[in-house]
Amino acid sequence: MPKALSPLDLAVPRNKTALMLQLQFLVCRTGYRMWCGGVICRTKLAAFITKMAARYPITRSTRQRTYDRKRGIAVVHFMAYAVGDKVHWWLLSDAGKGGLADKSSEDARVARDAMSADGHIIFGDYVLVYATKREWREVQCPKTKKPRGFHKQTSTWTWKLRTEVMRELKHGIELCCEHLEYGSEGGNGKKAWGLRGLLATMRSRPLFSGVRSQVLELHRDARDLWKPRRPLWCERYPAHVEKYKQNAGALTPIGVVMANELPKIPRMKVYAQPPETLRGIIADVAPEVLTVVGDKNVSH
Incomplete structure (x- = not known):
């Protein structure tokens, strides 16, 4: 039999956008809507992941998970990502026996449904939601045989900026306009600042469909608030008017x-290839912590 995978060797997404894509994929495509999660210190991760591996089949291969699913046993995924000295983690489960939807599960009482209003998955500034969006579609007109375009309302899972974050960003735009801080987008060693810097920073975020719509909303807010203040700014900085007309x-x-x-x-x-692992993000800050669990494999 092949050697069982150690929970410390579970792969870690290559960056934040990849992490968010994978969480979206698991919830959207494969139905892992039940979840629990939190934030833990890197120094406590080794002991924690070993405990989770003892409770749930998080080290199973794709073939083994297919077998479990056919038998009605829960398929469970563990996702983690390090930010500084903290590790954000999520345990996602389908509806099988022994998973988070099973009332006999040790963590059933803290499990959440990603579809419910109070159970959305959150990561930093972002929240994963089931939202409605407009998509541009093209079909061939049966009479003219020419393509005809139209917008269609569709519902899908997507990441959005949290309500509190949007509120703060809108307030930041208001302050920049009020103080005539036109600013700069930065680049070439210069720091981004002011209204233009704030908007440029927004465009550098992971542009999931929900986030993209919000970034456009912020740009429209900025346009409407800046329009009556632009003449005041031009009066204050005539040299810029002379230069940029x-x-x-x-x-x-x-x-x-x-x-x-x-x-x-x-x-x-x-x-990444080869991927970073949980063992790696622990060793980066505290290699001695790995002795807590040794190098034993956990099998199910």
Whole structure:
């Protein structure tokens, strides 16, 4: 028989966007809606992941999970990602026996449904929700045989900025406009600041469909609030008017932002080759902690 995988050798996503894509995929495509999670210190991760592996079949291979699913046994995934000296973790389960949906499970009382309003998965500034969005579709007209386009309302899982984060960003835009802080997008060694810097930072976020819509909303808010203040800014900085003429104090047009600066997230590999592991993120800060669990494998 092949050697059982140690829980410390579970792979870690290559970056934050890859992590968010994988969480979205698990909830959306394969139905792992029941979950629990939290944040733990790296120094406590070794003991914690060993405890989770003793409770749930998180080290099973794809073939073994298929076998478990046919027998009605829960298929469970453990996801983790290090931010500084903390590790964000999620345990996701389908509806099988022994999983988080099973009332006899040790963690059933703290399990949440990702579909429920109070059970959404959260990571930093973002929340994973089942949302409605407009998609552009094209079909061939049966009479003219020419393509005809239209918008269609569809529902899908996507990441969005949390309500509190959007509120803070809108307030930041209001302050920048109030104080005539036109600012700069940065680059070439210069720091981004002011209204333009804030908007440029928003465009650098992981542009899931939900986030992209919110970033456009923030740009529209900025456009509407800045428009009456732009003449005041031009009066205060005549040298910029002399240098940039009609473009002085102008924000990037919404159409240009939509066309050129909000690319959709491309397909990407979730894990690097070879992938980083839980063992690696522990060893980065406290290699001596690995002696807590030794190098024993956990099998199910």
